[in-house]
Amino acid sequence: MSGETPVPTKPRAEVRPEDARVLEAYELRPRAGHIPRATSKMPVAEEPGTDTPWIGPHGEVMERLELHLTYHCPERCVFCSEEHRMAAYHPFSVTWGRVAKVLRLHASRGVKSVHFTGGEPTIHPQFIEACTLARKLGMRTSIGTIGTRLADLDFARRAVPVLSEALFSLHGPNPEVNDRMTRRQGSFAQTVAAMRNTLEVDPDFDLFVNTVVTKLNVDALPDTVALADELGAKLIIVSNTTPEGGGLDKYAELGLPLSKIAEIMPQVPPRAKRAIVRFFGMPMCLLRPYDLFSNDLHWDPRVTVEWASKPGKVVFEGQYNWEPNRKRQLVEPCRRCSRNGICMGVYDRYAELYDTSELRPYGQGEADPG
Numbered sequence: 001m002s003g004e005t006p007v008p009t010k011p012r013a014e015v016r017p018e019d020a021r022v023l024e025a026y027e028l029r030p031r032a033g034h035i036p037r038a039t040s041k042m043p044v045a046e047e048p049g050t051d052t053p054w055i056g057p058h059g060e061v062m063e064r065l066e067l068h069l070t071y072h073c074p075e076r077c078v079f080c081s082e083e084h085r086m087a088a089y090h091p092f093s094v095t096w097g098r099v100a101k102v103l104r105l106h107a108s109r110g111v112k113s114v115h116f117t118g119g120e121p122t123i124h125p126q127f128i129e130a131c132t133l134a135r136k137l138g139m140r141t142s143i144g145t146i147g148t149r150l151a152d153l154d155f156a157r158r159a160v161p162v163l164s165e166a167l168f169s170l171h172g173p174n175p176e177v178n179d180r181m182t183r184r185q186g187s188f189a190q191t192v193a194a195m196r197n198t199l200e201v202d203p204d205f206d207l208f209v210n211t212v213v214t215k216l217n218v219d220a221l222p223d224t225v226a227l228a229d230e231l232g233a234k235l236i237i238v239s240n241t242t243p244e245g246g247g248l249d250k251y252a253e254l255g256l257p258l259s260k261i262a263e264i265m266p267q268v269p270p271r272a273k274r275a276i277v278r279f280f281g282m283p284m285c286l287l288r289p290y291d292l293f294s295n296d297l298h299w300d301p302r303v304t305v306e307w308a309s310k311p312g313k314v315v316f317e318g319q320y321n322w323e324p325n326r327k328r329q330l331v332e333p334c335r336r337c338s339r340n341g342i343c344m345g346v347y348d349r350y351a352e353l354y355d356t357s358e359l360r361p362y363g364q365g366e367a368d369p370g
């Protein structure tokens with residue numbers, strides 16, 4: 001019948017009491033090795049579409065390298081997007097010779113900055129040497145870290161001079177919330193100590209924070225951001241749970257409902273007194289009035305060098321991303337949205353499972369975010 005509102009064919013995502021059960025499966029201990037990693041058959045990596053994949057669709061040269069230095073990590077974060085890759089590839093070591101070769105190759109092709117990631121990059125035995133070589137090759141150096149070895153002041157004194165910036169993982173405003181997310185007792189204290197050490201070595205250091213938000217820590221997010229700001233973060237990235245690895249296995253328990261994004265994210269920027277805030281992996285329209293803080297508007301293309309499966313072998317090679325659309329898609333409400341060329345929409349797994357009618361498409365007069 002005409003005039004009737006169509007009935008959604010999928011349920012709305014919501015926070016349910018049973019979601020918290022994913023955190024109750026294992027007790028927290030100072031070492032998290034008793035928590036097994038979930039395994040999954042790794043897909044065969046795609047072949048590059050051209051002989052020069054480091055040249056982009058508009059003739060631009062790739063300038064940012066992400067290099068996975070390790071496939072080990074002392075934490076067992078419940079949402080870990082690298083969980084399956086760590087389980088599959090930890091037997092293959094990323095040797096110093098391999099690291100040096102990748103850095104030299106990509107420097108020669110025009111890369112200007114490297115972000116070392118993992119696993120936990122600071123536990124690579126030649127971590128300092130990797131940063132030092134990258135600097136000699138003219139690159140800015142950055143890491144994504146839970147802190148680990150930087151919590152040792154002597155190590156921080158050697159690492160900070162060869163680092164341009166560090167992105168620390170902080171997932172709660174206190175040990176109760178943070179350590180439930182990382183599933184290791186002592187994680188919060190270690191990360192905070194590492195952050196303080198970097199600023200003790202260099203008070204002007206570019207200290208950044210990445211906080212991953214799930215259904216189970218989202219209500220504490222404004223306090224987490226306030227703490228990161230107090231600890232001296234210049235940039236705070238608020239990352240949605242990515243449906244990949246552990247985040248995919250437990251997406252029903254962890255994935256943020258759109259209603260929670262719309263409720264909580266606008267409370268976040270006012271809690272950062274000094275830091276710049278960016279929202280990663282979230283629909284732009286639900287961030288209003290802070291939609292210009294969407295990372296979709298501030299993202300840089302990158303080549304990610306990591307282990308990947310090919311028929312009959314495993315290779316350490318680059319995957320090129322020129323758009324911030326990994327695992328994301330535009331859905332029905334986006335079709336009439338004037339920003340559907342600059343916003344990457346919702347996660348594909350979310351669209352598969354849930355109703356997306358809570359999106360608030362922009363009208364024609366709102367196309368330019370300024």
Ligand code: SF4
Pocket residue numbers: 283284285286330331333334337338339340343344345346359360361362
């Ligand atoms: S309606 Fe879709 S394209 Fe428009 S801002 Fe929202 S998520 Fe992005």
